[in-house]
Amino acid sequence: MLKHSDELDKAFHALADATRRGILERLSQGPASVSELARPYRSTLAAIHQHVQVLEASGLIVTEKMGRTRTCRISADAVARAEQWLSERRQLWEHRFDLLGKLVEDKGSPSRHLRKGKKKT
Amino acid sequence: MLKHSDELDKAFHALADATRRGILERLSQGPASVSELARPYRSTLAAIHQHVQVLEASGLIVTEKMGRTRTCRISADAVARAEQWLSERRQLWEHRFDLLGKLVEDKGSPSRHLRKGKKKT
Numbered sequence: 003m004l005k006h007s008d009e010l011d012k013a014f015h016a017l018a019d020a021t022r023r024g025i026l027e028r029l030s031q032g033p034a035s036v037s038e039l040a041r042p043y044r045s046t047l048a049a050i051h052q053h054v055q056v057l058e059a060s061g062l063i064v065t066e067k068m069g070r071t072r073t074c075r076i077s078a079d080a081v082a083r084a085e086q087w088l089s090e091r092r093q094l095w096e097h098r099f100d101l102l103g104k105l106v107e108d109k110g111s112p113s114r115h116l117r118k119g120k121k122k123t
Numbered sequence: 124m125l126k127h128s129d130e131l132d133k134a135f136h137a138l139a140d141a142t143r144r145g146i147l148e149r150l151s152q153g154p155a156s157v158s159e160l161a162r163p164y165r166s167t168l169a170a171i172h173q174h175v176q177v178l179e180a181s182g183l184i185v186t187e188k189m190g191r192t193r194t195c196r197i198s199a200d201a202v203a204r205a206e207q208w209l210s211e212r213r214q215l216w217e218h219r220f221d222l223l224g225k226l227v228e229d230k231g232s233p234s235r236h237l238r239k240g241k242k243k244t
Contacts (some may be wrong), residue, residue: 095151
């Protein structure tokens with residue numbers, strides 16, 4: 003559980019940066035080298051490399067060095083884990099919201115009004 | 124676009140902390156006051172209040188003060204936005220993966236082997 007929590011800490015921390023999200027957007031189209039990832043940015047290659055390291059430590063991407071080139075690719079499993087955490091929270095809340103809506107509907111139904119009316123008399 | 128990116132920065136930053144995720148887990152069951160949210164933690168009420176402020180600034184929760192009590196509730200829309208960003212990245216990657224799988228399958232199909240065989244003779 004703690005390990006899982008630590009993984010989520012790292013994943014969400016990695017996602018809290020526009021450049022790192024940009025790198026993930028690029029990688030969702032297919033694997034790329036660090037130089038290719040750096041191309042759209044004005045940052046230095048070293049800065050992009052640091053972002054890649056944060057993403058790799060979070061598990062959201064995996065990298066592989068072949069010769070002098072480090073190729074990066076997205077880890078769909080890790081992205082899915084972060085996504086699932088959010089999805090579960092949202093679904094629980096929406097389920098509760100639906101139940102509340104139903105309760106309000108039931109309270110507003112004619113039979114309920116009738117019961118209320120009867121009590122008044 | 125920049126506004127949206129800033130929102131995502133804040134949302135993912137807020138999510139990168141186990142206590143704040145714990146607060147969101149509690150709120151997915153229904154609204155709660157800051158004191159109620161603090162109950163499972165050893166932290167001070169002030170520390171929990173700070174976490175609540177980070178969550179509120181991120182848009183993931185909304186709070187309302189009535190008298191001396193601040194009631195917090197989850198914002199399903201903001202949670203859904205962060206979830207959607209992840210979902211889109213994962214789906215793009217998986218789609219690409221499926222296409223690659225199909226390509227490999229096609230390359231390994233009998234007709235292909237036949238063509239290869241013909242070339243050899």
